[in-house]
Amino acid sequence: MTSPTSARPPGRPRAGVNAAVFAATLSTVQEVGYARATVERIAGAAGVAKSTVYRRWPTKGALIVDCLLDAFGPAPLAGGSRAELMTSTIRWVAAKVGEPGVGDAFAGVFSDAVSDPALREILSTRLQDPYRIALQEALDEPENRVLFFIDVVVGVLLHRMGMTGEPMVERDVDALIDMILPHFTEGPSRA
Amino acid sequence: MTSPTSARPPGRPRAGVNAAVFAATLSTVQEVGYARATVERIAGAAGVAKSTVYRRWPTKGALIVDCLLDAFGPAPLAGGSRAELMTSTIRWVAAKVGEPGVGDAFAGVFSDAVSDPALREILSTRLQDPYRIALQEALDEPENRVLFFIDVVVGVLLHRMGMTGEPMVERDVDALIDMILPHFTEGPSRA
């Protein structure tokens, strides 16, 4: 161990501005859209210098991913039947994506990741994997099935958000649940 | 009518470079990714000046949308049962998204559209609407159901493409079909 947890590094300690930057990121993205939510603008909204942001996050993509991690928080995988678990998970993701700025930021960073393998790695490792692993254990499904589940839920919600600019309405979230559940509970090995 | 169909406008006629530009767009996107597929690079690959590209397409997004329209072509809605129709449609979209460059370009322009309402309008009107209308008639489903269908199919395929960089494998396309079909054929009004 090169640096024990209790060892406080020397020098001026970092100010607690992460929360302010996250809040500023979401509100800025919501106000002006993802593309116009420049790092300089976000920093300004957070009352922080641009260089301070780049001292903490190496790229804009990394900032957004951390912001999304903060916004989503741990998955509420409260027990119950498999159906209840999946239902609550889908509703939770839908609700989060519908929160101001979250859906835009998610869709935006996802789009950037398409042509940026490094960002794709960050997105996959830091954001998707933790939830994927938790779901794998909670649902007792193999990895490829959980990945498919995530593709469906997130893909559909982001596509709706991207095409219309609005989060998916509750009625369609119901339809989504209604479509997914039978596939994962009735015939676990149909394909 | 200000300009009848038969009236050929004066001046030097346009050279037939659209096809070359479309091909160059896909190959360039495939080679270097969406973000690095600059208009200048695409024009160069097509053996055409950048100004010529901008004379035909107002923005990069409009170029990509036209390129995708050309790549997808008309939907092969050959008759049959509803189930056969939906199955073939899903396989067709999956195959197209899997073609070199198409998936990247699609995911890329989709991402750009998230924070660009004008591009979103183009994407929705020129690319989605024609297929949506054709599907509405072929499947005899209301608009919101067809939109949901498109959200599912395209959303899932693009999410997989965006997260992994690879198109969805056939086995998962089978699972997708297996999940969607019952929802649209057995219980048309469950939600």
Next chain:
DNA sequence: TCTTTTCGCTACCTTGAGTATCGATACCTG
């Protein structure tokens, strides 16, 4: 007081979208 690190600020570099201009060229019409 000295060291270390962060802070805000500003200036800068680079890339890429989109615009403007210019001479050259292709086509139609008179």
Next chain:
DNA sequence: CAGGTATCGATACTCAAGGTAGCGAAAAGA
């Protein structure tokens, strides 16, 4: 053949935004 018109290639340009570098100042511990 001459004139008009719109395209073509080439080049130069503006502008926005990601990211970098260097500065003096401030906040801690030693």
